[in-house]
Amino acid sequence: MIELKTPAEIRRMHVAGRFVAEVLDEVGRLADVGVNLLDLEHHVRxxxxxxxxxxxxxDYAPSFGSGPFRNVICLSVNDAVLHGLPHDYALRDGDVLSADLAVGIDGWVADSARTVIVGTPAEEDLRIIRATEDALEAAIEVARPGNRLGDISAAIWAVARDxxxxxxxxxxxxxxxxTMHEDLHVSNKGRPGRGLTLRPGLTLALEPWFTRTTDRIVYDxxxxxxRSADGSRTAHSEHTIAITEDEPLVLTRRDSEDPATKADPAGG
Structure with missing residues (x-):
């Protein structure tokens, strides 16, 4: 069942969203050459x-994972893109790090992800990160009452195609x-004008993630x-948003993030 949130409930989600944004800003600041993923995990804890x-x-144990998950943040490096299990790995110069975080505060949840480059950035890595950020902003822009769920998917897909x-x-x-996962799946590929009509009070986590040269994935x-099936590098951007009577409200916007230029992916 799809639950539309009241303005008061959206404000409570925004509290969680601001905290998620704060933590991801901190992770981006700390991600440096030599920093261990386990140290980042414990800092976030x-x-x-x-x-x-x-x-x-x-303790999250969905059907697609080998649960229960016993970490508080997903940290995915280079060709890893989703659900990265923090482990004993020291970040290296040029690594691409995707961090994904969802928390609840007083019964309301927010979810967000960002990708940064550790140390020296490669242009092709900057390009794929910026593509996911552009796709996310394009998806947010069409998340308005009267549009369809397919409009969001099509906006993401258009950026990927470009x-x-x-x-x-x-x-x-x-x-x-x-909860972190409520009804509605928002595909990163779709056709405009299809699917559910968007209404005020609908809250969604939008998360374009791209791999450089394949659409196939493998599990560790x-x-x-x-990970990408061919070992190509990846990127992931995500925000929790609320559809309102007017402009979409981004509940997880980071202080370091300028929606016009995006956060600098080269080290936070």
Whole structure:
């Protein structure tokens, strides 16, 4: 069942969204050559505990994963793009790091992801990161009452096509609110004018993720980490949004992020 949120409930989601944005800003700041993924994980655990928030990932056991997940953030490096299990790995110069975080505060959830480059950026890595950011902004722009869910998917797909990136449709955006995953799957590929009519109060996590040269994915032996099947590099951008009577409201916008130019992916 699709639950439309009241303005008061959206404000409560915004509280969680601002905290998620703060944590991802911190992860981008800390991601540097030599920093271990486990150190980032433990730093985020401390931030969540101090805030009195609740991780949506801890003990999460969906059908697609090898659960339960026993971390509070997904950290995916280079050809890994989704559900990266933090492990003993020290970041290297030129690594591409995607960080995905969902938390609840007082019963309301927000979810967001960003991709940054550690140390020296390569132009092709900057390009794919910026493509996911452009796709996310394009999707947000059409998330207005009277438009269709397919308009969001088509906006993401159009940016991917323009950049020449294939699109995987197994994982995408989703409804969100009292839990991390509510009804509605938002594909990153679709046709305009199709699907559910968007209404005020609908809250969605939109998350374009692209791989450079394939739409096929493989899983690591950990049962969680998803990689491009051909080892090509990847990027992932995500925001939680609310559809209102007027402009879409981005609940997880980061302080470091200028929606006109996007956050600098070269190291936070």
């Amino acid at each position: 401390g931030m969540i505990e101090r805030r009195g928030a609740e991780s949506c990932y801890w 950049h020449g990136y294939p699109v995987n449709t197994e994982f995408g955006g989703h409804g969100i609110g009292r 032996d950990d049962g969680w980490t998803i």
